[in-house]
Amino acid sequence: MNYVYILHSAKLSRFYTGFTANFDTRLDFHLNSEQERKFTYKADDWIVFLRIECESKSQALAIEKHIKNMKSKIYIENLLRYPEIINKLLEKYKDC
Template identity: 70%
Template sequence: MHIVYILHSQKLNRFYIGYTTNLDLRLDFHLHDTQARKFTYKADDWTLFFSLACTSKNQALAIEKHIKAMKSKVYIENLAIYPEITSKLLNKYATSDC
């Protein structure tokens, strides 16, 4: 399964957007890994804010890129509030050649 996920840190008041095929393993990496060079090392309170299962790697990467390109906290917050946004994203990037 290909998943786009968004983490939120209350401490930093920031979001982190990523892609994975194993959400549990990836969350564990963000919460417990000690690599100081990674963005999520800056806080220890990351919580899963949003996740979206995609049908292909290409679709997931295209959606991840789209969300990052929006550069909007409001847009990210709206993803969790309005399910029609996620439906539109899945439809927009449904083709394998995204």
């Protein structure tokens, strides 16, 4: 299964959006890796804000790109507040 995920850090007041085929392994990397170069190293309070299950890798990558291109904290918050937005994204990028 492929996922688009959004992590949130209250400490940084920032969101991190990513894609993975193995959510548990990727989350463990963000929470426990010692690599200083990765963005999520800057805080230790990351929580899973949202996880979107996608049908394919190409669909997940397209949705991740769409969310990142929005460059909006409000848009990301609205994804959780209004689940119909996620449904529209899944439909829009279904045949990618």
